Amino acid sequence: MTTLPEARDFDVSADWHVADPYPFLARLRRESPVFWSEHLRAWVLTRYADVRAAYGDPRRFSSLGSLTISRSLTDATREKLGEHGSFLSSFVANVDPPVHTRLRRSVSRAFTPRAVAAMEDAFRRLNEDLLDRVVPRGAADFVAELGHEPSVKLTARFIGVPEADEAFVQARVKEWFQLFLSPQPPERQLELAGGFLTYLDYVDRLVAARAKDPRDDFTSLMTALIGDELTHREVVELISTILLGGNDTVPNQLGNTVLRLLREGAWPVPPQLIGNAAEECMRIDGASLGSFRHTTEDVVLHGVTIPAGALVLLSTDSAGHDESVFPEPERFLIDRPNAADHLVFGYGIHFCVGAALGRLQLRTALEVLGRRLPGLRLAPGERVTYRRSLVGRGPAALPVEW
Ligand code: HEM
Known part of the structure; x- marks a missing residue:
């Protein structure tokens, strides 16, 4: 675009926005920190302080239904999903206290620092195994061939999904994202909804199997709490999500991270800088664009009244580029002192329960990839394309060679 668009043009799915929204977001932070987006049919908060304050105020900014915000689902699709109660109404990110407090306590049992640290070796091995197969080829699409497999396999093992079912689960997960987070034609919606219901049935059966025959995995740990702390439905929704x-989130963030490091000429990252480099990449190229909330009462902010019951996007993407918190926000500074203050994992009571695990995967992948592929570079002449999503940002294809 030659001239900067106006606030009313805010459209996270437009090509120009997906590729480089930052000059536009800078102007919004300055001129329209709170505005109505017709494309999203939601209000948008763009300043760091406002985004963080809204995350920290679950009483006025409710999470009820925040994850299933699709406005484009047809009645037929809603009916198909609704019959099966499959709107994730019991998922931990989709509820407020006191239900959230109870669910969060249960989930947190599986994400203790010790449990997370114990996954590091397994994740490193998964990366090494993959590289043993791919390195001799000298080139790959980072997204399809390098970024996803280790995280998909680690998550499957953590949950207790048998290896033979991993491909099925991955395909259904992709469908879920397409259905809820990017507009689809009506026929395709019904098809995707069918896939999603098959997926919920699958998880339902996994929970039943672990109830009978517990193992050392997340599903068994949560299943043991049914009847006491959790309901069967809550466990199914938790595991599905x-x-x-x-x-998806970690591979997306890894794709953004590798792309940024290659473009900045910062590859391979020296081991002592990997932790901060990963934070700076999350700040500047976050895989999460933000979170949705519903206002429970009228909220007045910078002279604008957001009415009760409105949908609001807390733009963490914009917050990560807020010049009042991160000086020279468009510059990538591998040793930026406050890089980790980004809000890509959210903030407050819903702060990402998997943040430590996500960070561990990013650091480990950068360490292994840097050591095994020190000559990694973008394939010349290839164009990086981005996925379309309301809440996430990541490359759809990233051709690399070494
Ligand atoms: C780089 C990777 C990741 C990013 C960018 C990310 C981002 C986020 C964000 C922004 C939230 C807050 C949602 C809200 O407030 O509405 C969140 C919550 C959550 N995340 Fe993550 N996440 C990542 C990795 C993970 C992983 C690896 C897991 C689990 C294995 C996970 C599980 C969860 C759960 C269960 C919640 C809900 C917590 C609650 O509502 O209390 N995330 N994540």
Whole structure:
């Protein structure tokens, strides 16, 4: 675009926005920190302080239904999903206290620092195994061939999905994202909804199997709490959505991270800088664009009244580029002192329960990839394309060679 668009042009799915929204977001932070987006049919908060304050105020910014915000689902699709109660109404990110407090306590049992640290060796091995197969080829699409497999396999093992079912689960997870987070034609919606219901049935059967025959995995740990702390439905929704998170967010962030490091000429990252480099990449190229909330009462902010019951996007993408918190926000500074203050994992009571695991995967992948592929570079002449999503940002294809 030659001239900067206006606030009313805010459209996270437009090509120009997906590729480089930052000059536009900078102007919005300055001129329209709170505005109505017709494309999203939601209000948008763009300043770091406002985004963080909204995350920290679950009483006025409710998470009820925040994850299933699709406005484009047809009645037929809604009916198909609704019959099966499959709107994830019991998922931990989709509820408020006191239900959230109870669910969060249960989930957190599986993400203790010790449990997370114990996954490092397994994740390193998964990366090494993959590289043993791919390195001799000298080139690959990073997204399809390098970025996903280790995270998908680690998440499957953590949950307790048998190896033979991994491909099925990954395909259904992709469908879920397409259905809820990017507009689809009506026929395709019904098809995707069918796939999603098959997926919920699958998880339902996995939970039943672990109830009978527990093992050392997340599903068994949560299943043991049924009747006491959790309901069967809550456990099914929790497992379905952790599989979504684990399968997709980390590989997306890794794709953004590798792309940024290669473009900045910062590859391979020296081991002592990997931790901060990963944070700076999350700040500047976050895989999560933000979170949705519903206002429970009228909220007045910078003279604008957001009415009660409105949908609001807390733009963490914009917050990560807020010049009042991150000086020279468009510059990539591998040793930026406050890089980790980004809000890509959210903030407050819903702060990502998998953040430590996500960070561990990013650091480990950068360490192994840097050591095994020190000459990694973008394939010349190839164009990087991005996925379309309301909540996520990541390359759809990233051709690399070494
Ligand atoms: C780089 C990778 C990741 C990113 C960018 C990310 C981002 C986020 C964000 C922004 C939230 C807050 C949602 C809200 O407030 O509405 C969140 C919550 C959550 N994340 Fe992550 N996440 C990542 C990795 C993971 C992983 C690996 C897991 C699990 C294996 C996970 C599981 C969850 C769960 C269960 C919640 C809900 C917590 C709650 O509502 O209390 N995430 N994540």
